[in-house]
Amino acid sequence: MSTEREAIAEAPASTSGLAGPRFRPGESAFRWMLFACLAIGIVFLGVLLTYVLVEAWPRLDSRLWTNFPSIRRPERAGAQSAISGTIWVIAFTGLFCLPVGIMAAIYLEEYADPDRWYNRLIELNIQNLAAVPSIIYGILGLGLLARQLGLGTTVLTASLTLSLLVLPVVIIASREAIRAVPQSIRQASLALGATQWQTIRRQVLPAAVPGIATGSILALSRAIGEAAPVILLGAVTYVAFNPEGLDSAYTVLPVQIYGWISQSREEFHHLAAAAIVILLVLLLLMNAAAIWLRNRYSKRW
């Protein structure tokens, strides 16, 4: 430290910064600190994955997706109803929330006048909604959809509630993607005589697809791991059948995992770990799809 100060004192201030490689403890310490911050996350993830895999190993076989849950015979229990329930619920969540979310984003980006107070109010509320805890959406779904509207605790209620839950995220991600399309593209399209709708449909949306798809899939990945809202909405721990329709009873993986972990017998803990692995695989598949879509369709101007 003292040698450095002497060096600075000797040399003119302007050249010291441009001087060649010299030992700067502050620089490298900062760099190592950044690396350590990254390492904390990675190490914990590694430990978590290893732990889950080790716990799951004895039960990570086809019984998991060919069999239904069983309290009487844990060695024959599986999670087929939870896996298919999760796919049903998430598929319909996507079906409900993606069109609505993307269209809302188009309105806000392309049509809404940002100076109007009501548009600003809507924007502010969407930002706030994205931060509301998921259990609140569960209570809303139970009170409004399941009870008031009489939809009951079904696949439909769960999908609609999860749609509401991830809608703000879909809207925000889609807006970002639409905003990233250069203004010049729109102006060129309009100048050539296209209407606003034609411009959006033929120029803006196709260019924004990678961003919208990535954001939407990440939003659905969030929905897939939710246990809190669906536990209020009738996803129970013993459901030994797959959903057959929107009005069917169902269960999902996070709830099934929760149910097994709260069992006192050791076999169920392995089963829970194995179900966690399945859930992670589903999540990884969805995230891989997001990355693939982004790379496949991304466009540079």
Place this chain on the structure above:
Amino acid sequence: MKNTIASSRRKTIGAAALFLAAALPLSACGGSAGAESQQQDLSGTVKVDGSSTVAPLTTAAAEFYAEEEPEVRVTVGTSGTGGGFEKFCNGETDISDASRPIEDDEKSACRKNGVTYGALTVANDALTVVVNKDADWVDCLTTAQLKKIWEPGSTVDNWNQVDAQFPDESLKLFGPGTDSGTFDYFTEEINGEEGASRTDYSPSEDDNVIVQGVAGSPGGMGYFGYTYFEENQDELKALQINSGKGCVAPGAKTAQDGTYTPLSRPLFIYPSKEALGRDEVLDFVQYYVDNNADIAKDARFIPLSSRQAQQLTSDFDQLKP
């Protein structure tokens, strides 16, 4: 330009369709298994929710019943007795599992929504406090002594602190983990609050570990479900419990007649009369009632006494539409 955009859109839609299609094959293969039953073909869904203590019993019933009527779908939730009654009185479930009788505010909620019901006692639950087989100094403890040992913050670590007449023998405690219904029940009855317990004991989710631990230490003590003691009675000694009316030994008989207090209790299911109007619910409860001894045994509860079983049959007959 136009061409490439159009084709890229088609691919996106294709990817979305692929994702949706993944849902279908899984759903197709579940229902058909074992549909060739000769009996009348019942179908429909029976929704059960409530006590997590009773859930293993009802789930066992549902699993047995699925072999008889594979098309009837029984779902069992574990919202707790109170949470179960809330849904039940709202007409959202057909049957409520309960480890205590329905309370007054729950009754009025049911009345308000026009849900009528009956209580059926389907099994008995009992806990056993065990000590080492060679612990000849103790046969019976009062509930106050148990509380002194197990309450939160307790520092009792020697038998002579429980009672001055007991020998100088260090007390080693074993018990179930906090996830277990046994833990909830014991802490509620002995310490007066569910989940309140001293924490410096050796917890295990595996009853076998408790058996081994108590059998292996001269001053050991532990607790678990009575049926588990029955299977291991050669290795351990069960304590009698004095809750103010003298010492009572745990057993099927004292649990069934309700004298082994406070560590035994009846378990209930509450079917709603409205739901019993549906054939699949009626048939499931009928099956539950007819086979209650096998179901209780399988789920490791104490079956009903013959008097309790008669009571159950007559209660159910009154409840039937």
